[in-house]
Ligand SMILES: Nc1ncnc2c1ncn2[C@@H]1O[C@H](COP(=O)(O)OP(=O)(O)OP(=O)(O)O)[C@@H](O)[C@H]1O
């Protein structure tokens with residue numbers, strides 16, 4: 083069966099049982115160095131991580147520890163690294179519609195309206211124009227931008243632009259979605275609402291998600307696992323399982339306990355980092 | 367838009383201020399030609415120029431010449447702009463084309479435009495085709511340069527968005543590079559319009575066959591009708607001004623998505 087046909091069927095079956103087994107990601111021994119002023123800088127050092135199909139992984143770590151770099155490598159935007167990254171048995175050699183990414187900055191096309199920007203995500207999707215229009219409209223509503231469909235990016239606030247970018251990343255329903263601090267620019271209420279929406283879509287569509295955040299509460303609330311990265315060079319410091327059943331309550335005792343433990347790990351990492359004075363890290 | 371309003375209190379005041387110098391010049395002209403300070407043969411009084419203008423409009427000469435010049439101008443511009451955008455896109459998008467042609471092109475653009483006239487008339491003769499080719503050449507140069515610049519400056523971050531959504535080559539050009547380059551391309555087209563009008567008059571001076579404002583001025587000189595020459599020059603200036611203004615206006619409308 084062709085991939086297009088497969089996707090069409092997947093679009094028709096809401097529960098997407100076929101998709102359940104897909105979206106597995108393996109990151110094996112990945113190291114990445116940048117050259118800054120002629121000197122190599124290790125951004126990632128021997129990172130290995132296996133993400134199960136439909137798993138929700140939250141990625142935490144201090145600023146500059148390589149979170150965005152790791153997402154870019156997984157997305158297939160940067161092929162210059164050591165190690166290997168495999169999605170569903172296929173080595174990642176370029177970008178794919180099966181892997182979506184919401185960048186740390188909104189990256190909206192300034193000449194296009196909100197509606198047109200979100201539609202970019204469906205440009206090459208094998209569905210009819212009518213379905214595309216409906217999907218775009220549904221996602222505008224999903225991120226609460228009704229009434230701003232025809233607005234240009236310069237007419238949006240930072241948080242609204244970020245929401246448009248989230249809609250653009252979601253609308254295509256990739257099997258694996260990478261989210262780089264998608265809720266960073268939002269107020270507490272909108273953030274909580276979008277977290278719930280994201281969780282709902284995740285549970286319904288069984289999309290594998292990797293979400294970068296600086297918010298420890300968000301990480302333990304959303305994640306099946308919380309991966310903590312340590313800086314210089316970026317490496318995995320510790321992985322926490324979040325056993326709490328869903329739907330979760332933010333005030334759940336287990337979650338609060340776990341949150342404190344994650345915080346301690348972050349503080350411990352920053353105390354061990356010679357370039358940061360102990361206790362100065364307050365990203366969380 | 368807002369910042370412009372701060373810089374210029376209002377468009378009408380700006381226009382009023384802009385009119386001061388020309389008005390003073392006109393007054394000086396009148397005084398000069400009437401007082402006998404200047405030979406009226408060389409500087410005919412304004413009413414004489416106005417009389418010639420009326421006469422040329424009434425006998426249809428001026429509208430005919432103006433229409434011929436404008437048609438030539440726009441045809442040459444359209445040709446030059448079309449070719450210019452294509453060449454600019456090619457140079458901007460393809461590193462191979464860029465390596466092969468850019469040095470060559472940079473050398474060519476150093477050649478003064480008028481220097482092309484002998485070559486063009488050898489190839490295309492002295493009639494309409496040659497003029498239009500010359501005007502197109504003049505218009506294409508700023509269009510090419512600005513299109514290349516616009517395409518090259520497309521943000522890498524937006525290119526990555528196109529990569530993530532697997533844009534095909536044509537999708538990249540239509541949905542990313544062209545819109546990203548639009549402000550720059552419009553600047554190029556604006557300059558191209560100005561160059562084209564200058565080239566129109568140049569072509570009519572040097573390849574003086576067929577009707578046109580340039581031809582009108584030349585015939586005025588040959589018959590030593592200074593008023594006709596003056597009239598021609600005024601019309602050339604007014605058209606140039608109108609072209610520039612309408613281009614600015616259109617440019618502004620087309621890139622509304624640009625903040626300020
Ligand atoms: N294009 C680049 N060229 C050189 N160095 C880079 C480049 N991109 C990232 N780096 C370096 O790699 C390291 C990791 O950067 P990255 O953007 O992945 O951090 P991050 O964890 O996403 O940080 P933040 O939480 O602030 O977004 C940093 O030290 C940064 O200076």
Ligand SMILES: [Mg+2]
Pocket residue numbers: 149150151186262
């Ligand atoms: Mg980052």
